[in-house]
Amino acid sequence: MVDTESVNGSPVTPELEKAAERADSRRGFLLALPALGFLTLFFATPLVIVAIYSFATRNRFGGTDLSGWNLDSYRRLGEPIVRDILYRSLFLAFITTVICLIFAYPFSYYLATRKESVRNIMLVFVMIPFWTNFLVRNYAWRVLLGNGGPLSQATEAVGLGETSILFTPTAVVLGLVYGYLPFMVLPLYASIERIDWRLVEASRDLYASGWTSFRKIILPLSMPGVIAGSILVFIPSLGAYVTPELLGGAKTTLLGSYIVTQFLTARNWPAGAALSMVLMIVMLITTIIYFRKDGKTL
Amino acid sequence: MSSTTDPRGFSKAFLTANAWLVYLFFYAPIILLVVYSFSGDKLVGRWGGFTLDWYRAFAKDDNVQGALWVSVQVAIVSTLVSVVLGTLAALALERFKFRGQKVFDALLYLPIIIPDVTMAVMLLMFFSQFFNVIDSVLGLTLSKDISTVIISHIAFNISFVSIVVRARLEGMDQRLEEAASDLYASRWKAFRFVTFPQIIPGIAGGALLALTLSLDDVVIAQFVSGPGSTTLPVYVFGLIRKGVSPLINAVSVVMLVASVLLVMLSLLAQRNSEDKDQKVNDENEDDDQEVSSGSSSLSEMSIN
Numbered sequence: 001m002v003d004t005e006s007v008n009g010s011p012v013t014p015e016l017e018k019a020a021e022r023a024d025s026r027r028g029f030l031l032a033l034p035a036l037g038f039l040t041l042f043f044a045t046p047l048v049i050v051a052i053y054s055f056a057t058r059n060r061f062g063g064t065d066l067s068g069w070n071l072d073s074y075r076r077l078g079e080p081i082v083r084d085i086l087y088r089s090l091f092l093a094f095i096t097t098v099i100c101l102i103f104a105y106p107f108s109y110y111l112a113t114r115k116e117s118v119r120n121i122m123l124v125f126v127m128i129p130f131w132t133n134f135l136v137r138n139y140a141w142r143v144l145l146g147n148g149g150p151l152s153q154a155t156e157a158v159g160l161g162e163t164s165i166l167f168t169p170t171a172v173v174l175g176l177v178y179g180y181l182p183f184m185v186l187p188l189y190a191s192i193e194r195i196d197w198r199l200v201e202a203s204r205d206l207y208a209s210g211w212t213s214f215r216k217i218i219l220p221l222s223m224p225g226v227i228a229g230s231i232l233v234f235i236p237s238l239g240a241y242v243t244p245e246l247l248g249g250a251k252t253t254l255l256g257s258y259i260v261t262q263f264l265t266a267r268n269w270p271a272g273a274a275l276s277m278v279l280m281i282v283m284l285i286t287t288i289i290y291f292r293k294d295g296k297t298l
Numbered sequence: 299m300s301s302t303t304d305p306r307g308f309s310k311a312f313l314t315a316n317a318w319l320v321y322l323f324f325y326a327p328i329i330l331l332v333v334y335s336f337s338g339d340k341l342v343g344r345w346g347g348f349t350l351d352w353y354r355a356f357a358k359d360d361n362v363q364g365a366l367w368v369s370v371q372v373a374i375v376s377t378l379v380s381v382v383l384g385t386l387a388a389l390a391l392e393r394f395k396f397r398g399q400k401v402f403d404a405l406l407y408l409p410i411i412i413p414d415v416t417m418a419v420m421l422l423m424f425f426s427q428f429f430n431v432i433d434s435v436l437g438l439t440l441s442k443d444i445s446t447v448i449i450s451h452i453a454f455n456i457s458f459v460s461i462v463v464r465a466r467l468e469g470m471d472q473r474l475e476e477a478a479s480d481l482y483a484s485r486w487k488a489f490r491f492v493t494f495p496q497i498i499p500g501i502a503g504g505a506l507l508a509l510t511l512s513l514d515d516v517v518i519a520q521f522v523s524g525p526g527s528t529t530l531p532v533y534v535f536g537l538i539r540k541g542v543s544p545l546i547n548a549v550s551v552v553m554l555v556a557s558v559l560l561v562m563l564s565l566l567a568q569r570n571s572e573d574k575d576q577k578v579n580d581e582n583e584d585d586d587q588e589v590s591s592g593s594s595s596l597s598e599m600s601i602n
Contacts, residue, residue: 027485028390031386038383039406043420050420107317125321126324133514143343
């Protein structure tokens with residue numbers, strides 16, 4: 001918003017306009033300055049420090065030797081232990097995303113095709129678990145799946161015997177799906193709700209079957225939602241720490257937990273820093289691809 | 299939506315069943331947790347008659363109370379600071395053009411998309427490095443305490459607040475501001491009397507989101523809190539890792555109630571702002587851009 005009329009009524013000259021623009025730019029910068037300063041010091045600087053540490057070496061005393069940069073910490077990605085953890089994390093994050101998609105797509109479709117009054121109430125009931133404390137939601141599953149817990153009691157009563165899926169990868173996936181399902185529902189709902197239903201009507205008028213008009217019209221038009229939702233589920237699942245810690249066992253160490261161990265237990269900061277960088281780069285690449293393709297749907 | 303596009307028969311039944319299943323999945327664990335927090339049995343997840351013992355234990359437990367107090371302080375201070383910084387940043391990005399704007403925009407997005415664990419690691423390394431520098435330059439020995447937790451929470455909350463406020467500024471009718479300046483209002487006056495009242499729902503929404511996220515955070519707080527500054531989620535997380543107990547059930551239910559209250563408040567704030575938008579729309583009905591702003595800000599807020 002650049003004022004085109006000067007306040008005192010004198011004619012607007014290009015010089016005055018330039019000066020006004022400069023003053024405006026200065027004011028904008030000053031408004032941004034507190035946040036910019038804070039984030040530079042407490043976000044950008046930490047980011048640079050992690051990047052530097054990822055090239056450093058751990059010394060014999062558990063400290064870090066900053067001289068003599070090398071790629072050793074990144075080479076550790078090739079070690080079987082780290083590689084297994086990386087593959088397992090990618091695999092579980094992928095499975096979580098697929099399961100979320102399978103349940104969220106029909107759910108969002110149902111939601112988007114309700115009457116507005118019903119739809120708003122249904123949306124509120126999606127928002128409540130979405131905003132509910134994440135730790136508490138994970139803990140609820142710990143109680144539910146526990147030995148002799150409610151689920152076990154239920155399956156025993158039906159005659160299926162005790163269930164013991166706590167501390168297995170299944171429990172981790174269950175917890176991740178529970179935690180991130182709303183991330184899939186909301187963008188899917190947003191993109192399905194926007195569909196011009198006249199297109200679907202037209203296809204039906206031209207004797208397309210329900211399945212054909214779904215495949216040829218609804219699915220392609222809701223693709224932005226599918227992609228956005230998948231990214232929003234996949235990224236946090238890949239870096240998950242709380243869920244695998246609470247619901248997984250020793251054999252299901254994921255990337256997030258492994259990074260934490262490198263810092264708090266193994267005291268190998270360069271290794272932890274390198275893995276954090278890998279996690280962040282994966283995240284950045286996916287986000288950039290997404291924004292390039294379709295930046296406006298979020 | 300017309301009758302020709304409505305799903306029928308099998309697909310209709312499937313969609314309805316799936317919707318109920320998803321809701322059951324969402325709510326069954328939470329409801330069971332609440333029910334079992336009133337159970338008299340010492341084993342978690344077994345019903346042993348109604349009791350309030352675990353809530354009494356919660357009220358008496360000094361560690362839990364201390365951690366709760368730390369959490370409340372962190373949440374309030376970090377929310378206040380990030381609301382001010384985030385709103386200023388939103389105004390700068392939506393209403394001004396300045397050099398370095400793109401870089402600032404990107405910097406503001408990063409804390410949102412970066413994984414928790416990475417952010418925690420970054421801040422841990424930063425503080426230890428920073429304390430070393432302070433120690434060698436000024437001879438002051440600093441250590442992690444409540445202020446490091448507050449700073450870390452501000453670092454991610456600024457971005458969330460600014461996104462919510464920006465959505466509000468974007469959805470706002472800019473002609474109102476133009477009208478104000480046409481009537482010789484100074485830029486400050488136009489902000490004070492026109493823009494600010496309009497973005498209050500956005501600021502309130504941002505503040506509630508910041509409070510929720512601060513109370514939600516385990517990973518970052520675990521890395522940057524010192525011995526005396528354990529937040530409630532960090533303390534509870536530690537307890538759960540040692541094993542479940544009915545006391546944790548009670549603490550969890552208290553945290554649950556707090557977050558549900560915050561959701562209700564933010565939905566209420568949104569409802570009010572949408573009602574206002576609706577009124578504006580009724581007055582100038584040809585303006586169909588405004589119609590979408592209410593619903594788009596809802597989905598935008600929910601996604602972030």
